[in-house]
Amino acid sequence: MSVSEHRKKLYDSIPDGSMVICHAGIPVHTNEDDYYGFEVNSQFFYLTGLERESMIFMAVKTGGKTSETLFIEEADPLAERWTGKMPTKDGARSVSGIEQIRYTTDYPSAVGRYMSRCRIERVYFDLYRCGESDLPDYNAVKAREFEDKYPAVTLCDLHAACVPLREVKDGDEIELVRRAVDITRRGLEYVMKTLKPGMMEYEAQADFEYTCRRLGAVKQAFGTIAGSGKNGCMMHYVTNRDEIRDGSLLLLDLGAKYGNYCSDITRTYPASGRFSPRQRQIYDLVLKANIAVAQTARPGLTLRDLNDTAKKVLGEGLVGLGLIEREEDVGKYYMHSVSHSIGIDVHDADFSGDVLRPGWIISDEPGLYIDEEETGIRIEDDLLITEDGCEVLSRDIIKDPDEIERFMSRGE
Ligand SMILES: [Mn+2]
Known part of the structure; x- marks a missing residue:
């Protein structure tokens, strides 16, 4: 099972005298008695394969050996009446491969025992912080509480410890991304069939997400971006409330x-089903950069190297189209x-x-955003780095402009 392998890699990478504590997290409150949908801590999921709130993963590495424990909530018949069956020890064991499963009520005494009896010098919590002004994450709060009780230990960042491991996906993880990409393909094919001028951006979003849900993808990877015309020039436009006008392009990320x-x-699709000659010129340039990046990507390069490839192709092309005078000005139309x-x-x-x-x-996502022409075009594929290059996981999601026009002209 792959999550056991993930844990083993982590244990190999941390020094003796370490403890790892990772909370799955709890749902975040919105207003009144409502909560945001639960999002499991990524490190917790990576190490356990479980997506249930309030669970706690703990591992202790001393004397060259690691012992691991998972704490889960004890099932409560009243809570189960309202929100469904809670995980059992057997269920949690079979998903995670962790033998020792205990109830969260035992967690404080278990920590206390380890801390008093073992030589533990550092404790790993997920201390990742995205924005400087963000509220502290649940694991960061728990880390602070821990530090108050055990000030002699050094806090270490579990997120940073997991990054080198998470960068390289194993076979099971690759399969899941393949499934996600394939569902996205079918969602986009449905959008290409239904797309018409006069529709609202949110209708295209709904057509995509409808297909995803029907195929078992109960969550989107992120808020769907459906920007038509000038809205396609905003990289993370998620408002999706404008009409898709005839003659415009619809950018779907x-x-x-x-x-x-x-x-x-x-x-990026033409609302009418046909690109104008000018749209096609710009589309072809973005596609050229997209293909160049996939041809370049291989082990040993950095993401920055790939961006240099994209900038080179886009810069040359923009000079050729007369949109900029010098290749170095590529940032005027390509800003990510x-x-x-x-x-x-x-x-x-x-x-x-x-x-x-x-x-x-x-x-692999080059784009060009030309405000004065109300034209935003991005083409994004997902690449799997292989021994000597890459595999384009999304190769079956059509992007050739002729193929897009052919597909869209077939109608329903
Ligand atoms: Mn992306």
Whole structure:
């Protein structure tokens, strides 16, 4: 089972005298008696394969040996009456491969015993922080509580410890991303069949997400971006409330999430089913950059190297189209980066500067955003880095403009 392998890699990478504590987390409150949908901590999921709130994973490495324990809530018949069956010890054991399963009520005394009897010098909590002004995450709060009780130990970051492991996907993880990509393909094919001028952007979003859900992807990898015309020029436009006008392009950046693994695909379609000659010129240039990146991607390069490839192709092309005078001005129309890793998270754990290794899954997403022409085009594929290059996981999601026009002209 792959999550056991994930844990083994972690134990091999941390020094003796370490404890790992990772909370699955709890749902976050919205207003009154409502909560956001539960999102499991990614490190917890990576190490256990479980997606249930309030669970706690603990591992202790001393004397060259590691013991691991999973704490789960004891089933409560009243809670089960309202929200369904709670996990059992057997169920949690079979998913995680962790032999020792205890109830969360035992957690404080278990920690106390380890801390008083073992030589534990450092304790790993997930201390990742995204924005400086964010509220502290649940695991960070728990880390602070722990530190108050045991000030002699050094806090270490479990997120940082997991990054080098999570960068390289194993066979099971790759299969889940393949499934997610395939569901996304079917969602996009449905959108191509239903897309018409006069529709609202949210209708295209609904057509995509409808297909994903029907195929068992109960979550999207991220908020669907459906930007038509000038809205396609905003990289993370998720408002999706405008009409898709005749003659405009619809940029769709979206992805199904399957088995808690993401896909991340962008396609740009003509609302009418046919690209104008000018749209086609720009589309062809973005496609050229997209193909060049896939041809370049291989072990040993960094994501920055791939972005340099994209910038070169786009810069030359923009000079050729007369949109810029010097290649260095490519940033006027291309203002993001071409690649990020993909996995449990859509922008998955990676360190910029790390070199690609076989098993990385990354995006390939050049784009051009020309406000004055109300034209935003991005084409995004998902690549699996192999021994000597890459495999385009999304190769079956059509992107050739002739094929798109042919597919769309077939109608329903
Ligand atoms: Mn992306």
